């Protein structure tokens with residue numbers, strides 16, 4: 001059972017969402033689908049009743065409530081039956097000053113409302129070229145999970161090498177496997193008793209040409225799809241992946 005997650009970023013519209021809902025009305029694959037459109041499109045959730053099909057937020061505030069213009073809290077997401085949220089996407093880290101410390105607080109907010117975090121981590125090209133990517137990933141994980149108890153909650157970690165996002169360049173499958181195995185090792189150190197609660201998905205230029213080889217790896221629990229998730233037919237095909 002894989003997780004197929006769509007990150008629409010700042011794209012989409014009500015007609016596009018309706019197109020997706022029509023496309024998925026007969027969805028009967030066993031993979032979990034999580035559609036993360038912009039917040040305003042999340043309000044249609046009550047009309048959705050498709051097996052294994054969920055909606056997720058692209059972000060959440062680190063604050064509970066108060067004078068924080070433009071923010072949306074974990075409580076508000078839970079009120080609207082949104083039980084997945086992306087956190088720490090590299091675009092937010094680099095363009096919107098999202099620090100590891102903020103990400104840590106956001107994960108705590110999400111878990112306290114029973115929302116599954118989809119934590120994005122990954123190295124930039126410089127770190128890949130300098131062969132320091134493992135240190136970079138280790139640091140992101142240690143800081144993201146500082147003082148967090150997960151108990152029986154599920155956490156999704158999306159390995160998204162920044163150099164692969166939106167570029168059409170994907171790592172070799174051996175490189176993806178190597179990092180997924182590395183992430184698992186770190187999580188085992190941090191959570192020896194709950195390591196199976198962590199699902200590790202890959203993100204970065206996933207499309208119709210490469211999803212099968214990526215999803216066929218037993219070390220890959222799913223994919224996070226950006227650009228290719230905006231086309232309902234392509235995304236539907238990816239969601240119907242069978243091993």
Ligand code: PGA
Pocket residue numbers: 007160164165166167168203204205206224225226227228
């Ligand atoms: P991409 O984006 O599939 O367009 O590369 C992935 C992401 O940013 O999550």
